Amino acid sequence: MSKPLLIIGNKNYSSWSLRPWLALTVGGVDFDEKMVPLFEDDWAERKAELPSGTVPVLEHDGNVIWETLAILEYAAETWPDARLWPSDKAARARARAVSNEMHANFTAVRGNMPMNIRASHPGRGRGLTTDAQAAVKRDIRRIEQVWTECRETYGADGDFLFGAFSIADAMFAPVVSRFTTYAVELNPTCQAYMDAVQALPAMIEWSDAGRAETWVIAEDEVDTIEGKPKD
Missing domain, CATH: 3.40.30.10 (Glutaredoxin)
Structure with a gap:
């Protein structure tokens, strides 16, 4: 091979x-x-x-x-x-469901909170119109619900959504990064989950490399999205 x-x-x-x-x-x-x-x-x-x-x-x-x-x-x-999927059939089905939900949905968070590891924008990325703000809020609450249910139902054997690390965690890792950049407040269960993802040596390696990059993609900078001058 x-x-x-x-x-x-x-x-x-x-x-x-x-x-x-x-x-x-x-x-x-x-x-x-x-x-x-x-x-x-x-x-x-x-x-x-x-x-x-x-x-x-x-x-x-x-x-x-x-x-x-x-x-x-x-x-x-x-x-x-x-072992990228949970071994238990029910857990594996749920992991696939939430992975596909992440793949297809949460466009408000993804559009208003672009992943930008080297940035820190507490409180921003929430949308500029009432409708956008409501959509971002709905996405955040749904993600919080997904993470909480997975942790409480399937996560007893580890720190991740289904205990051990799985594809579901890989799918949500960029959301963890986004919520860190924009300082999204979550319940203690979800914050502990975010901490576990950020503590992964692989996540640290990727993030350190991202912070060391010098390329700038304007459309992925929240200042461009929100039409504000850079500090």
Whole structure:
């Protein structure tokens, strides 16, 4: 079996890249990584080389897999020793459900709180209109509900949503980063969960690398989104 290659975007901003990178790293899968800086001068040329024009992409044994959940499912099947899904059937079904919910939903949080590891914007990213603010609030409350229910129902054997680290945690890791950047207040169960994710050595490694980057993507800066000058 050949060594997989994971093609990712900037670590400071690329939430979709973080997810498979984190899962593979925590799962102990040995892989190479290649970064394609997003929206740089040569982005059009680099984008044309990617199957869907987006990152992440996994290349392994002649297979090319794009789209984050597809990569994570492939990883779970290819490296079963990584134990990326819960072993219990009911827990595994719930983990898949919340992972897909994260994949498809929470657009208000994602749009108003772009992942930006090196930034700190307490209280911002909540939307500029009444409707946007209400949508962000609904997303936050639903995420809090998901995390609380998973921790209380399935998390007794560890610090993560289903006890041990799983794909569900990889899917929500960028939300943990966002909630840290924008200082979102959550209940104690959820705050403890966030602390556990942020304490993962792999998460620390990714975050340190993101903070060291110098690229700036204007549309992922909250000052651009909110139309305010930078401090």
